[in-house]
Amino acid sequence: MKAITLAGLGLAALLAGVGAASAKTLVYCSEGSPENFTPAINTTGTSFDAARPVYNRLTEFKRGTTEVVPGLAESWDITDGGKTITFHLRKGVKFHLLKDFKATRDFNADDVLWSIDRQWKPDHPYFKVSGGKYDYFNDMDMPTLLESVEKTDDHTVVMKLKTPNVAILANLAMDFMAIGSKEYAYFLLKKGTPEQFDQAPVGTGPFSFVAYQKDSVIRYKANKNYYGEKPLVDDLVFAITPDATARYAKLKAGECHVNAYPRPADLAEMEKDPSLKVIHAPGLNVAYWAFNNQKPPFDKKEVRQALSMAIDRDAIIKDVYLGAGEKATTLIPPTMWSYDDKIADIPYDPEKAKEMLAAAGVHAPLDIDLWYQPVSRPYNPNGKRIGEMMQSDLAKIGVNAKLITYEWGEYRKRIQDGEDMTGQMGWTGDNGDPDNFFFLLGCPEGKPAGNNIPKWCNAEFNDLLVKARSVPDQAERAKLYQRMQEIEHDEAPSLLVAHSIVFEAMRSNVTGYKQSPLGTHAFEGVDIQ
Amino acid sequence: MLAYFLRRVALTVPTFLALMFLTFVAIRLVLGDPVEVRVGEHGISPERLAFFRHQLGLDQPLWKQFFDYVWKLLHGDFGVSLATQQKVLTEFATLFPATLELAFFAMMFAVLVGVPAGAIAAVKRGSVFDQALMTVSLFGYSMPIFWWGLLLIMFVSVKLGLLPVSGRIDLINYYFDQPTGFMTIDALLSDEPGAFLDALRHLVLPAIVLGTVPLGVIARMTRSSMLEVLNEDYVRTARAKGLSPGRVIGVHALRNALLPVVTVIGLSVSGLMAGAVLTETIFSWPGVGHWLIDSIGRRDYPALQGGVMLVSAVVILVNLIVDLIYGMIDPRISHGR
Numbered sequence: 056m057k058a059i060t061l062a063g064l065g066l067a068a069l070l071a072g073v074g075a076a077s078a079k080t081l082v083y084c085s086e087g088s089p090e091n092f093t094p095a096i097n098t099t100g101t102s103f104d105a106a107r108p109v110y111n112r113l114t115e116f117k118r119g120t121t122e123v124v125p126g127l128a129e130s131w132d133i134t135d136g137g138k139t140i141t142f143h144l145r146k147g148v149k150f151h152l153l154k155d156f157k158a159t160r161d162f163n164a165d166d167v168l169w170s171i172d173r174q175w176k177p178d179h180p181y182f183k184v185s186g187g188k189y190d191y192f193n194d195m196d197m198p199t200l201l202e203s204v205e206k207t208d209d210h211t212v213v214m215k216l217k218t219p220n221v222a223i224l225a226n227l228a229m230d231f232m233a234i235g236s237k238e239y240a241y242f243l244l245k246k247g248t249p250e251q252f253d254q255a256p257v258g259t260g261p262f263s264f265v266a267y268q269k270d271s272v273i274r275y276k277a278n279k280n281y282y283g284e285k286p287l288v289d290d291l292v293f294a295i296t297p298d299a300t301a302r303y304a305k306l307k308a309g310e311c312h313v314n315a316y317p318r319p320a321d322l323a324e325m326e327k328d329p330s331l332k333v334i335h336a337p338g339l340n341v342a343y344w345a346f347n348n349q350k351p352p353f354d355k356k357e358v359r360q361a362l363s364m365a366i367d368r369d370a371i372i373k374d375v376y377l378g379a380g381e382k383a384t385t386l387i388p389p390t391m392w393s394y395d396d397k398i399a400d401i402p403y404d405p406e407k408a409k410e411m412l413a414a415a416g417v418h419a420p421l422d423i424d425l426w427y428q429p430v431s432r433p434y435n436p437n438g439k440r441i442g443e444m445m446q447s448d449l450a451k452i453g454v455n456a457k458l459i460t461y462e463w464g465e466y467r468k469r470i471q472d473g474e475d476m477t478g479q480m481g482w483t484g485d486n487g488d489p490d491n492f493f494f495l496l497g498c499p500e501g502k503p504a505g506n507n508i509p510k511w512c513n514a515e516f517n518d519l520l521v522k523a524r525s526v527p528d529q530a531e532r533a534k535l536y537q538r539m540q541e542i543e544h545d546e547a548p549s550l551l552v553a554h555s556i557v558f559e560a561m562r563s564n565v566t567g568y569k570q571s572p573l574g575t576h577a578f579e580g581v582d583i584q
Numbered sequence: 585m586l587a588y589f590l591r592r593v594a595l596t597v598p599t600f601l602a603l604m605f606l607t608f609v610a611i612r613l614v615l616g617d618p619v620e621v622r623v624g625e626h627g628i629s630p631e632r633l634a635f636f637r638h639q640l641g642l643d644q645p646l647w648k649q650f651f652d653y654v655w656k657l658l659h660g661d662f663g664v665s666l667a668t669q670q671k672v673l674t675e676f677a678t679l680f681p682a683t684l685e686l687a688f689f690a691m692m693f694a695v696l697v698g699v700p701a702g703a704i705a706a707v708k709r710g711s712v713f714d715q716a717l718m719t720v721s722l723f724g725y726s727m728p729i730f731w732w733g734l735l736l737i738m739f740v741s742v743k744l745g746l747l748p749v750s751g752r753i754d755l756i757n758y759y760f761d762q763p764t765g766f767m768t769i770d771a772l773l774s775d776e777p778g779a780f781l782d783a784l785r786h787l788v789l790p791a792i793v794l795g796t797v798p799l800g801v802i803a804r805m806t807r808s809s810m811l812e813v814l815n816e817d818y819v820r821t822a823r824a825k826g827l828s829p830g831r832v833i834g835v836h837a838l839r840n841a842l843l844p845v846v847t848v849i850g851l852s853v854s855g856l857m858a859g860a861v862l863t864e865t866i867f868s869w870p871g872v873g874h875w876l877i878d879s880i881g882r883r884d885y886p887a888l889q890g891g892v893m894l895v896s897a898v899v900i901l902v903n904l905i906v907d908l909i910y911g912m913i914d915p916r917i918s919h920g921r
Contacts, residue, residue, distance in 0.1 A: 080756045087878065090667045098624075185669040188636070194626040250669070268762070269678055270870035270878070272755055292755050296868040297878070304737050304749045432625075464620025471627055482625055504627065 078289035081565075081583060083576065084302045084311035085293045088270050091185060092256040094230035095174050098190050103230040104315075104576045108262035108275050108291060109151070110233035111283075113142055113167065113212075114224050118284065118577055119569030121339070121391055121487025123224050126283075127162060127234055127259065128212075137219030137525040138202075142167075144210040149280045150236045151263035153255060158238050162259055164206035169237035171204050181240060185253045191231035195485060200226075219525035221532075225488035230575075233258065261286045261579035270295055287567065287582035306331060306560060312583060313561040313568060315576065319379045325560050336570050337381055337388040338557045339484035340434035341492070343549040344425075344445065345470075345508040346477050352417050353477070353509075356546055360401075361411035362477075363550040365452045366445055367403045372553055375440050379558065383551035385540040386492050390572040392529065393489045393536035398544050409452045419453025426470060426478030429460045433574075434481035434555050441479065441552070472503045473510045479552075480508045487573055489536045493520055496548060511548035588911050596900055603900075604657060607892050608650055611885055618642070618666070618885045640666075640885075653889075662890030667882045672890035676872060680898075681765030682752065683871030686863070687856045689787050690795035691849065698799045699845065702806025703838055706814060717803060724800035729859055733793040733866035740789060747788050750868040754782050790867040794859050798852040805848045809841040816840075843914055850906025854899045 089105035090097040097103070115126035125131075128142035148162040173181045174192035192198070200223055202215040216223065226232065239257045243249050256264050261283065262275035273293040277286035294311055296302045299318040306314040307328070317325060317333070325333050346353035346362065353359055372380045384398045412421070425445060428438030435441065439460070446456045456477075460466060470478045484491050494500060498517040500507035516539050523535040559570055564584040571577065619636045620628070637643050641652060656663065662672040701721075705714040741749040748754065752767045760774035768787070771779035813819060814837055822836045823829075860873035868874075872895055879887040 082755060091669065096669075186639075190626075193629075193632065253669070266759075268870065269675065270874055271682075271752065271868075274755075274759065294751060294755055294868070295870070296750060297874065298865050298868065300734055301737065301750050301866055301868055304742050307742050308745065308749050310749055310751075464617050464623065467623070467625070467627060468620070480625070506625070506627065 079287075079583060080290040080292055081288040081313070081578060081581060082292045082294050082311040083313045083578065084296045084305050084315060085273075085576075086295075086299075086302070086315045087297050088295055089267075089273070091253040092264065092267075093185065093235070093253040094233045095170070095189055095192065096185050096187075096253060100574060105273055105293060106233060106256060106258075107230060107260070107575060107577060108579075109256045109260045109264050110230075110235070110258035111148075111260050112228050112230075112232045112234060114228040115283075116225075116228050116487060116571070116573060118580065119571060121225075121572050123228050123487075126228065127167070131224070133221060133527045135215075137221050137527065138216045140214045140216070140223070141207075142212045142214065144212065145282060146210055148259050148282055150239070150259055151257050151278060153239075153257055153264075156239055156242055156257060158236055158257070160238065162234070162236075163209040164212050165209075166234050166237045167212050168204060168206060169240065170232070170234045171201075174231070175201065180244060181249060181252065184249045189231070191229065191485075195226050195229070195231070197226065220490075221527050222486070222488040222490040222524060225486035225491070229486050262291050265290075270297075281579070284580045286579050288578075291578055303560075306562065309562065311562075312565050313559070313576070313578075313581075315559075317558050317560045319377045319558070322379075322558055322560075330563055331560055332563050332565075333558055333560045334568075334570050335556050335558045336572055337390055338433060338555040338574060339388060339391070339487065339572050340482060341383050341386055341388065341554055342432075342434040342441075342479065342481040342552040343383070343386075343508075344477060344552060345475075345480055345549040346547075347473055347475055348509050348511040348548055349473060350476055352415070352421070355415050357411050357415040358417055359547040359550075361408040361415065361417075361452075362449070362454065363401050363547050364404045364408040364411070365454070366448050366550055366552075368550075368552055369403065371441055371444055374444070375437050376553060376555065377436075379436075379556045380553040381556055383554050384544070386495070386543060386551060387484075387489055387536075387540075388554040388572070391484070391487060391489060391492075393533035395537040395540045398540055401547075401550070405448070405451050412452065412454075421454045423449075423454060423456050424459050424476040424478075425449075425456040426459050426466070426475045428463075428479045428481075429466055430463045432481055433483050434553065435479065436555075438479050468504075470508055471505060478508065482506075484573070489532075490520070490524060493523075493536060493539055496520075496543060509548035511546065513542060513546060516542045516546075589908060592904060592907055592911075596904060599900055600897070603893065603896050604654055605650075607889055607896075608653055611889050612646070618883055657893065662894065663886035665879075665887040666884045667879075667887065672887050673894070675875065675887065676891060676894045678765065679870060679872045679875050680894075682767070682869060683857075683860050683864070683873060685766045685768065686787065686790055686794060686869055686871060687853070687860060689791035690793075690856060690859075690863075691798065691852070693791050693795035694798035694802050694852070695849065698802030699806050699838075699842070702803040703810050703833065703841070705803070706807045706810030706841075707833060709811065714807075718807070721800035721803045724796045725804075727796055729793060729797070729862045730866060732796060733789070733863060736789050736793060737866070748786050750786075750866070752783065752786050752869065753779065754786075758782060790863050790869055793866070794856060794863040797855060797859060798849070801848055801852060802845060805845050806841060809844050810837060813837045813841040843910070846906065846910055846913065850903050850910075853902040853906075857895055857899055 087101045089102035092106045094103050094106045112126045113128040114123050117124045127145055129145045130143045132141045144164060150158040172179045174189040200216055200220055202217045204214050206212050236257045240252050243251050261278055261281045263278050265274040265276050267273045275291040277289055296305060302314050303317060303321050305311045322333060325331050346359045348354055368382050384400050385395060387394055425442055427442030428435055431437060442458050446458060449456045461469060470480060482495055495506050496511060497520045498512040501510045501512045519535045519539050523532045526532045557574060561568060566584055567581045619633060641649055665672055665675060701717050705717045708714055737749055740746050758776050758779045760776050762770040764770055767783040771783040819837050822832045860871060861877055864871045864874035865877055876891045879891060
């Protein structure tokens with residue numbers, strides 16, 4: 056009997072748990088483990104989120120927007136017709152401390168040059184460390200854009216470009232341009248463990264890195280010396296929880312405060328729960344159905360417009376996106392500056408589509424190929440299902456669409472080479488600058504292997520694209536982009552299908568959290584009431 | 585006994601070779617170039633593609649890739665993860681204690697509940713308890729792990745709030761060094777009051793979920809084995825000698841009935857590894873099962889290849905140990921009879 060009582064007491068203690076006092080800790084249930092903590096060498100949002108609390112960049116995105124604001128550079132001057140940018144660096148910025156490393160100096164121009172050169176110069180001592188892949192630096196065309204980056208004194212860096220491109224300021228605010236400590240790098244090199252630079256990061260950001268246990272937890276501590284928006288909690292914890300249902304259960308049980316990527320199916324229930332709140336915004340992406348403008352009959356804009364009218368996008372958004380998407384009217388989502396809300400939506404009108412096809416000299420039945428994406432992408436949850444719905448819509452106007460796909464790598468290569476007749480594709484924005492979307496329709500990208508999937512080249516559109524890169528004033532640039540949206544809408548090189556809607560869920564007592572249009576997660580200025 | 589031991593160890597060599605070959609081939613059968621498949625909408629220049637393919641040895645003929653892979657494995661080099669640039673062996677060693685700890689507690693649960701339940705059911709054959717146990721064990725055996733895990737989380741953790749939803753420790757209240765990687769041991773070694781109990785609380789649900797299938801198997805196996813043994817002459821003799829029923833069942837019957845159960849426990853290890861993949865995903869348990877799933881998602885072929893080899897090696901090793909123990913318990917086996 057005594058044994059049973061003891062066992063019962065043990066069980067009760069087990070179920071009751073034991074609490075302990077703690078400082079204010081914000082727990083973010085993240086979706087996975089980072090590849091490492093150096094954004095320059097990784098490619099996933101999960102990894103960028105994990106490194107972001109630690110690092111700063113020369114420029115930053117204002118929290119919750121795509122607006123570029125000063126970061127480690129307090130200010131900059133653009134001269135030489137947009138070809139030279141002089142950065143004036145912030146003084147007195149301290150690097151974080153680690154158990155075995157304490158910086159002897161403040162942040163300066165050497166750290167900037169060191170961080171850029173690592174990704175750029177093969178003779179840099181860290182170029183090959185941790186695999187030496189700098190995907191974003193290359194994807195954002197930095198080697199093509201940069202002529203030179205030099206310091207004129209400890210707090211001034213001069214960046215010379217090969218061609219004018221003010222959009223580079225947004226590139227500099229991206230995660231891959233995080234500025235690390237040169238002193239720390241050399242300390243590790245001397246110690247013989249340079250790869251530790253990418254595993255135990257030292258930065259200047261709002262939180263300092265404390266510890267990481269793979270697939271389990273990342274711990275950070277508030278940086279009380281931070282120059283920017285102060286962290287309002289003492290500790291930040293990323294509880295790595297890959298399963299979306301488990302993340303929801305943890306949020307409900309109060310084991311985490313903010314939840315990454317809730318499942319669309321759980322949203323209705325979450326919204327009903329008074330202890331939780333759900334926020335949402337359009338994602339920085341677009342899904343489109345490209346018509347290969349170099350292949351008849353898609354060289355005629357009337358045919359492209361007719362086929363665009365034949366597709367019921369409302370049905371696609373309801374059935375495939377399950378509500379987590381909104382119809383796209385222009386290439387850029389509504390959260391991006393220069394978005395033109397006067398652009399009219401293309402109506403779903405199969406009858407008019409039939410008439411337009413006939414007027415364009417295209418007689419039914421018309422046989423076309425419709426390539427669909429073989430994998431789910433952030434902007435396209437199910438390419439096959441969307442393809443089938445399009446196929447059925449097209450049949451109603453006498454167009455027989457043959458569905459075709461390939462394995463993803465092959466698909467992307469072939470469609471970029473223009474082998475398709477029509478095909479699904481999409482884009483996820485990198486830096487919140489409209490140029491990062493509109494370049495997709497620029498003439499240079501229309502060559503084989505380029506990102507202009509419809510292979511559409513419009514001289515006026517392309518001239519405006521080039522011009523916008525050399526105009527420093529944002530309002531003036533916005534006007535140019537708005538004109539480009541009008542041209543694109545009239546010419547219909549592709550049918551713009553949807554922007555996904557990104558949801559985020561958190562406990563009701565979380566305050567100050569701002570959803571980023573860039574899909575990133577940041578926790579300075581966030582508090583728990 | 586020594587001959588049996590050597591024979592049994594020698595038998596693992598062809599198993600390992602077959603495993604190396606199968607792992608190598610299976611991963612290459614997956615569609616898509618491992619470099620291309622990781623590239624997003626930006627695409628990749630032919631020069632960079634060629635550079636990364638060369639780095640991975642994918643520009644070599646298949647036979648050379650295989651021999652390079654075997655050669656490296658024989659030298660203990662399991663490769664470097666594409667995603668993290670860490671050695672696969674290091675990642676495995678970091679994560680394996682979590683899996684082992686979970687598997688140990690799951691097996692404890694299965695054995696401590698399954699063996700007595702099976703024995704009682706056999707002794708009370710045909711009773712309500714017997715029938716109920718057999719029905720429950722059938723459910724346990726056929727229960728989809730994912731569903732069972734979520735059901736327990738939703739009911740026990742979210743609805744009743746009795747146990748934590750997932751993870752290995754309360755991340756807000758406890759933070760200590762983990763030299764061994766076994767959370768229960770590290771919690772005991774730490775000076776944090778309540779940490780050990782908290783680590784146990786986190787183990788309860790995942791251990792029950794992972795232990796449910798082996799529990800069903802062990803309970804049924806113990807029951808049928810006991811039924812056989814209870815009719816043996818030596819049990820009748822023990823009873824005739826006037827030994828107490830407890831002693832007859834506990835000492836004479838159960839001890840002999842447990843022999844086939846030991847084999848089942850050994851065989852369950854591979855099942856536990858398979859179950860760990862799902863259990864670890866549901867409970868955010870940072871073990872090798874979850875790591876392998878993650879590697880598939882990331883198309884991290886070296887991690888996947890090395891991870892599968894290492895997990896398989898553990899299964900082979902455990903089966904070898906079980907065979908050897910079995911040989912010791914029942915000398916007829918080691919004598920090839």
